[in-house]
Amino acid sequence: MKTIEVVAGVIQNGEKIFATPRGYGDFKGGWEFPGGKMEPGETREQALARELKEELAINVSVGSFICTVDYDYPQFHLTMHTFYCTIESRNLTLLEHEAAKWLNRSELHTVNWLPADAEVVKKLKIPSIIDEL
Numbered sequence: 277m278k279t280i281e282v283v284a285g286v287i288q289n290g291e292k293i294f295a296t297p298r299g300y301g302d303f304k305g306g307w308e309f310p311g312g313k314m315e316p317g318e319t320r321e322q323a324l325a326r327e328l329k330e331e332l333a334i335n336v337s338v339g340s341f342i343c344t345v346d347y348d349y350p351q352f353h354l355t356m357h358t359f360y361c362t363i364e365s366r367n368l369t370l371l372e373h374e375a376a377k378w379l380n381r382s383e384l385h386t387v388n389w390l391p392a393d394a395e396v397v398k399k400l401k402i403p404s405i406i407d408e409l
């Protein structure tokens with residue numbers, strides 16, 4: 277099975293975390309952390325900053341690594357690296373998505389996450405002391 281390697285950003289602004297449903301394709305409507313496929317020669321951080329600029333017209337600071345999720349979809353194996361990202365303001369432009377929400381950690385369960393993202397959400401609900409630093 278083919279493997280797709282993506283980076284995705286948990287964008288934080290104050291207490292809130294950014295979530296958005298996929299705007300197109302097989303997973304349309306499933307909620308995700310924005311990001312996308314890595315290109316040859318890029319670091320994970322570079323790929324993430326590029327994707328978030330392309331999708332949301334923002335310049336993020338890529339922060340600490342959260343986790344790598346491996347998930348078998350029927351059509352491909354997904355390896356997804358997630359990082360915290362911060363932005364100066366909540367002003368984003370949805371260039372590839374149709375909707376978005378800023379959620380508190382306690383509200384994360386209120387949207388329908390893609391299966392791979394549900395693994396990340398589990399981690400976010402139990403912030404470790406290190407995440408808070």
Ligand SMILES: Nc1nc2c([nH]c(=O)n2[C@H]2C[C@H](O)[C@@H](COP(=O)(O)OP(=O)(O)OP(=O)(O)O)O2)c(=O)[nH]1
Pocket residue numbers: 280282283284301303307308309310311312313354356390391392393
């Ligand atoms: N970007 C992103 N993709 C995710 C997440 N969770 C998840 O299962 N995926 C899957 C869905 C996509 O099929 C795959 C690759 O993501 P992508 O953003 O590059 O999407 P894509 O295949 O539509 O890319 P493209 O054709 O526009 O280049 O990863 C997530 O949180 N963020």
